[in-house]
Amino acid sequence: MEGGYTDQTQPAIILLVEDDPGDQKLVKYALQFQKHQSSLKIVGTGEEALDYLRRSEDGDESAPLPDIILLDLNMPGMGGKKFLQSIKADEQLCTIPVVVVSTSGAEQDITESYKLHAAGYVQKASSLDKLRRIIQKLTQYWFATSTLIKR
């Protein structure tokens, strides 16, 4: 807990864009063990995520603007890449770091994600332990090590 703007009273807001209920649950589970308090908002598709972000911009209390977005690539509808493209094209939303969390290790997916200005690319872990470590490293980095924009 050297840097970072978050303190225990004001938890960081994570928006998880993930269609798989299992993965939603696993991320939620893994976050329970983290030192950094965070509030997890979950949407199932890219369209829902865009809708959420629009509501945030309109000042909807139930949809606070996220500090970081965890994005799955393979989703029904517009999918992860289209969503990434859309928010990176938006002047307001493009500042939110988006970390892609995908099962795919395909080079094409990784390259494309970074080209679309993803802040990181993480392959989904094969075991629960690994997942916990990944989430820990993610929160540690984004909420303790790096400095985020104040909302």
Next chain:
Amino acid sequence: MKSETDILLPKRRAISRLLAATSHNMTINHKLVLIIMLTCVATLIIAGGTFTGYEWNILRQLMVMNLSAQAETLAETCKAAVAFDDAEDAKETLSSLRVSSSIVFGGVYDQQGELMSAYYRYGADKGVQPRKIREDGYEFKGDYLTVFKRIILDGEIIGRVCVRSDLEPLRRMLFSSVKIILIIIGVSLLAAYFISSRLQSVVSRPIIKLTKLAKAISEGKDYAVRGVKVSNDEIGLLIDAFNEMLDEIQHRDHALVEANKELEAKVAERTADLEAMIEKLNQSNRQLQEFTYVASHDLREPLRKISAFGQLLAASLSDKLESDDRENLEFMIDGATRMQMMIEALLTYSRITTKGVEFVPVDLNEVVDELKSFELAVKIEETHTEVEIPEPLCCVNGDPTQIRQLLQNLIANGLKYQKSGNTPCITIRSGIQDDGMVRIEVQDNGIGIEEEQYQNVFTMFRRLHTRQEYEGTGIGLAVCKKIVDRHGGEIGITSVYGEGSTFWFTMPAAQEVAVNTISQSNSEGTL
């Protein structure tokens, strides 16, 4: 007959050879003119020669007749002078010979053959008189014609007369004849030249035309043109034969063009077939890549869930389950985890050919150094392994990521298959073979492999040990073999069972020393 062929034939051959030699570079019309003119000259020479010979003969006869008549007259006239032995009278009679300028000597001889009286042409010396007296008759001897005549009185020979003439008239006649013949030859040659120059074209023109046609055809390759036949002689036949030949050539040319077209069509067809096949192959390759993607993403997804939620379940039920049930659950989770590992390994194996990059020079020293400090660092430290490189390693030409993978698998193998309690020692050597390939050996002091298993270790999913003994998917060495195959090399093993193994492989040598460092892309992707 024999002598004629013996003599004439070589002569004829010599002439035609001479003609051939001089006319080697002549055009056909010049040759024709030359031949006609030579013939003409030869004919004229023969005709002139014959005529002159004939005339010469006649003139001789005439001279003999004249001189004989003169001698006869002289004999009659001198009869009295001889009978009375009157030399003066005889001399007077002889002086009448003066009128004939060609007579050089006239003489009257007595019965004993003594010269009574003589006439010499003015300016001639005494030497012109004949040395011997002959009977009646004439004689051509030296430059003279000599006639003797007996002087007969009352049936008794009382003396002889001799008249000698030079051959000047004959010579004059011969000279003028030759002159005339030469003039005739000259005029005839001119005439022959003009006439033959005009008439030779009858023969030469069709030939020249044919020659030009042949040249034009050989240059222009137009086999549709034909020669025009104007006569029924040999040239006409030649033109016919030429045209027939052209027909044949045109026919063959046409056939050739047709065959060519057919061939081109066939080639095009085959090319199209090949293209279609390539397209099919590309398509199946794309399908394979799609499958790889599906396998890497969609198939792993549910497995991940099984193991993750299995683990979640195991954690939440840890104190509620019977030990047997807990073991069952662990087996389930373990199975799912292993299947995940195998799918990963299978994908790695299939990516060797689908994801390979172009070959570049790779410095093996750097690769081993990096493996020691990154990928294998933890294992080396845990096991206190010694990695020895007695001599600097060679540079090879290859895919940097795959070579790194290859060496990583081989070294990791040496670390893994050890007797418990043994400190692993890995020795890496390299050298250039006679065929220009680099041979790399990775030697360990591990458990070794029995000889009958040498080939099996490179087979996919073929494991020599139980998972309880040594953990693994059984794909590591299969990946190594596929990488070496892709580089056109060989891989093999020698081992002393129980003492250690040496894995060796060959790779093409690098043309130049590697300057690029190998990227870190292969290290852990997950955080």
